[in-house]
Amino acid sequence: MRTEYNLEEIESQIMDLPVADQIHLIERIARLIRSAQMKPGTVNDLNDLYGAGKGIWGSDAQEYVNRAREERTRFLC
Numbered sequence: 001m002r003t004e005y006n007l008e009e010i011e012s013q014i015m016d017l018p019v020a021d022q023i024h025l026i027e028r029i030a031r032l033i034r035s036a037q038m039k040p041g042t043v044n045d046l047n048d049l050y051g052a053g054k055g056i057w058g059s060d061a062q063e064y065v066n067r068a069r070e071e072r073t074r075f076l077c
Contacts (some may be wrong), residue, residue: 014022
């Protein structure tokens with residue numbers, strides 16, 4: 001695959017750089033990605049979030065929601 005070959009070539013070139021330059025490159029790439037994500041009208045794929053909260057709810061998300069509702073009800077009364 002052409003893209004894979006390009007990525008391997010780029011990675012090889014990066015590994016030849018001094019560590020300070022590698023870190024600088026990572027910072028530049030991170031800035032580019034952040035700015036691309038913050039552009040108005042940019043739609044992020046919600047499928048990327050699938051499973052992101054897995055550890056938050058415990059074994060069952062519905063049980064978590066039910067507990068949260070009960071706690072909120074007790075708090076409001």
